[in-house]
Amino acid sequence: MDKLVILTGAGMSAESGIKTFRDDDGLWEGHDVMEVASPQGWRKNPELVLDFYNQRRRQLHEVEPNSGHEALSALEDIFNTTVVTQNVDDLHERGGSSNVLHLHGELFKVRSTQHPELVYDWKEDLNIGDTCEKGHQLRPHIVWFGEAVPMLEEAALEVLDADIILIIGSSMQVYPAAGLVGFAQKARKIYYVDPNPSINYELSLIADLKVIDAPATQGVPAVVEDLMRV
Numbered sequence: 001m002d003k004l005v006i007l008t009g010a011g012m013s014a015e016s017g018i019k020t021f022r023d024d025d026g027l028w029e030g031h032d033v034m035e036v037a038s039p040q041g042w043r044k045n046p047e048l049v050l051d052f053y054n055q056r057r058r059q060l061h062e063v064e065p066n067s068g069h070e071a072l073s074a075l076e077d078i079f080n081t082t083v084v085t086q087n088v089d090d091l092h093e094r095g096g097s098s099n100v101l102h103l104h105g106e107l108f109k110v111r112s113t114q115h116p117e118l119v120y121d122w123k124e125d126l127n128i129g130d131t132c133e134k135g136h137q138l139r140p141h142i143v144w145f146g147e148a149v150p151m152l153e154e155a156a157l158e159v160l161d162a163d164i165i166l167i168i169g170s171s172m173q174v175y176p177a178a179g180l181v182g183f184a185q186k187a188r189k190i191y192y193v194d195p196n197p198s199i200n201y202e203l204s205l206i207a208d209l210k211v212i213d214a215p216a217t218q219g220v221p222a223v224v225e226d227l228m229r230v
């Protein structure tokens, strides 16, 4: 079975109603990114940070996977498939993908501020005073700016081994995730679905790149149909 690695960004979930970061109506509007998504911001005003993620967690209960998420699950029948997502929502899982690696963490998880290995499922609001089993404050299980990306090595190994790569809805501008395609060694084909694609240095080096200039709900089912025919 060929190996397929699917790299997704905020655009994947845009049509489910979750705003992207770098488009005009980006989520960070009204918030300095460093205030709500950095260790410094957390130290300065943890209530603000918790409130920001509580709002996003509440929103995630209201949204559904779109036809792009759903189309991807069929690929598992014919490819050894891994989804590597920069998204912190669970829409890939709810859309039927079973092997999802979350590079930037997960909104429905929290972890101890003192014992990072203590990670818990968390669907409700997180507040000051909510603690881990050892009595330490919990924080969102999200990779903030300036923090290491623990799943990066695993993701790079997946890309290294990929025969086909499918990129969906990412500006490919935020490192280290944007550099992942640079690990491709044997991929014979790369698809890139995005209505406003940005071809970065790594992508420009890849010869057999097919850009599908369309939103995920249109572009992804078309690529899936194409791949099912191969």
Ligand code: APR
Pocket: 008, 009, 010, 011, 012, 014, 015, 020, 021, 022, 023, 086, 087, 104, 168, 169, 170, 171, 172, 173, 174, 193, 194, 195, 196, 197, 198, 214, 215, 216, 217
């Ligand atoms: N379908 C597909 N792609 C879309 C759609 C859509 N309906 N709408 C917008 N897009 C594309 C945009 O053209 C853009 O290229 O989604 C991309 C979103 O880019 P970013 O907002 O930069 O999102 P992403 O690449 O996931 O950002 C990476 O940045 O802020 C951090 O940690 C955050 O994970 C995030 C990371």
